[in-house]
Amino acid sequence: MAQSQLNDPPQAGEGGPGAMLGRRVLGIKLSPTIAMSERAARMREAGKDVISMAVGELDFDTPAHVVESADAAAKRGFTRYTAPDGAPFVKDAVREKFLRDNDLSFGREEIHVASGCKQVIHNAFAATLDPGDEVVIFTPSWVSYIDIVEFCGGTPVVVETRPEEGFLPDPAGLEAALTPRTKWVLLNSPNNPTGAVYPAALLARLADVVAAHPRAMVMSDEIYEHLVFDRAPRQSFMVAAPALRPRTLIVNGVSKTYAMTGWRVGFAAGPRWLIDAMACVQSQTAGSSNSPAQAAAATALTGDQSEIPRWRQVLERRRDLAMEILRRCGRLDVRAPGGAFYIYADVSRCIGAITPGGATLADDDAVAEYLLDAAHVATVAGSAFAFSPFVRLSFALDEGRIAAACERIVAALDALTGPDARDNRGASS
Ligand SMILES: Cc1ncc(COP(=O)(O)O)c(C=O)c1O
Numbered sequence: 001m002a003q004s005q006l007n008d009p010p011q012a013g014e015g016g017p018g019a020m021l022g023r024r025v026l027g028i029k030l031s032p033t034i035a036m037s038e039r040a041a042r043m044r045e046a047g048k049d050v051i052s053m054a055v056g057e058l059d060f061d062t063p064a065h066v067v068e069s070a071d072a073a074a075k076r077g078f079t080r081y082t083a084p085d086g087a088p089f090v091k092d093a094v095r096e097k098f099l100r101d102n103d104l105s106f107g108r109e110e111i112h113v114a115s116g117c118k119q120v121i122h123n124a125f126a127a128t129l130d131p132g133d134e135v136v137i138f139t140p141s142w143v144s145y146i147d148i149v150e151f152c153g154g155t156p157v158v159v160e161t162r163p164e165e166g167f168l169p170d171p172a173g174l175e176a177a178l179t180p181r182t183k184w185v186l187l188n189s190p191n192n193p194t195g196a197v198y199p200a201a202l203l204a205r206l207a208d209v210v211a212a213h214p215r216a217m218v219m220s221d222e223i224y225e226h227l228v229f230d231r232a233p234r235q236s237f238m239v240a241a242p243a244l245r246p247r248t249l250i251v252n253g254v255s256k257t258y259a260m261t262g263w264r265v266g267f268a269a270g271p272r273w274l275i276d277a278m279a280c281v282q283s284q285t286a287g288s289s290n291s292p293a294q295a296a297a298a299t300a301l302t303g304d305q306s307e308i309p310r311w312r313q314v315l316e317r318r319r320d321l322a323m324e325i326l327r328r329c330g331r332l333d334v335r336a337p338g339g340a341f342y343i344y345a346d347v348s349r350c351i352g353a354i355t356p357g358g359a360t361l362a363d364d365d366a367v368a369e370y371l372l373d374a375a376h377v378a379t380v381a382g383s384a385f386a387f388s389p390f391v392r393l394s395f396a397l398d399e400g401r402i403a404a405a406c407e408r409i410v411a412a413l414d415a416l417t418g419p420d421a422r423d424n425r426g427a428s429s
Helices: 003-007 032-045 064-075 088-102 117-128 143-151 171-177 200-211 242-247 272-283 291-302 307-326 364-375 399-414
Strands: 111-114 134-139 155-160 182-188 217-221 248-253 266-269 342-346 390-394
Touching (some): 064 291, 088 111, 117 143, 117 182, 117 217, 117 248, 117 272, 143 155, 155 171, 217 242, 242 248, 307 342, 307 399, 364 390, 364 399
Parallel strands (some): 134 155, 182 217
Antiparallel strands (some): 111 266, 248 266, 342 390
């Protein structure tokens, strides 16, 4: 199929090659963060000095002992299929992690291992959603939740959080969103893209709301759990809400904690009936995740953990550096994130403004485009996170590039003219 046809496929049922595409795939899009990173890479190949603040991964190297363990595993012949949802020793490593980090004890039959947290989430939804089943998602939200839910046949029910409340979910808003069709409530703390860290008391209040709806389960995405700043406590949902354990699935992975995004290993802990069903999905899709990568993940989870606090400190310094520069910008409103490695900057005061080239910035997509063209900084527009007008800035890059990128952003935005305020904060896209 020609590339142009792939880029602009006819709707299902129409003639031509696009008719081959199913309705489900026509409903989803290439992850916008990946799309923006690819655009930045193409500009770099063309010789432009582009700094990407679009990426969702640490710039650190995977620790050497982890890399070596994959090498050793492959050399000793650990290169075959494993059990669909993880080799037993890898599941044991995940159990050890939960005991050490969260004081949670699981049996092997309560653990699922797949190719990244993204696939874990997919497996859980594929295993449970029927058409009409609803999944409550708080926005701003990670780019993939809505698409994965739709791909699996479910209906996303979006509940907005508020910047002025630190993007924390409101239990009353959750209560209003729950219906007899709600199958899942998705929580993500520390949050991508806002960096919000949900306090334990809030998790418990949210759990109380869900408890009254016996058919609803909670998926707690804790992939950024170790990236919590300002010495704030971190809390697993299952610890804050133990009574809901039979209806909770914790999803997590090695990508963000151990700088292992490309290894593709994620995991989950939850009730056995669900873990069994997720294993079925995994067995008929990926078979199992990559075996040397599983061995590497087991080493990461059980080996030396001393990089984690060091990386956290580095990230905290980078956050402070970025905040110090961005706060100077008359067109941005920024709040310091409590965790993860993103700043979700409010660009309300850029909307309607005129660029030096005479264009009007109509929305946050236009702001992100302008920053790429004028400042050569790649960011991700808030529309990707279903909450506009914002841009997400990743500070997972070295201090020199953070400073350069933020200075360029400030200069480009300060060069805008025209209206400096339009109150469309909080509007969904
Ligand atoms: C909130 C959240 N959940 C899950 C993932 C997926 O992680 P993985 O690399 O393990 O698939 C990401 C990656 O960006 C994320 O930000």
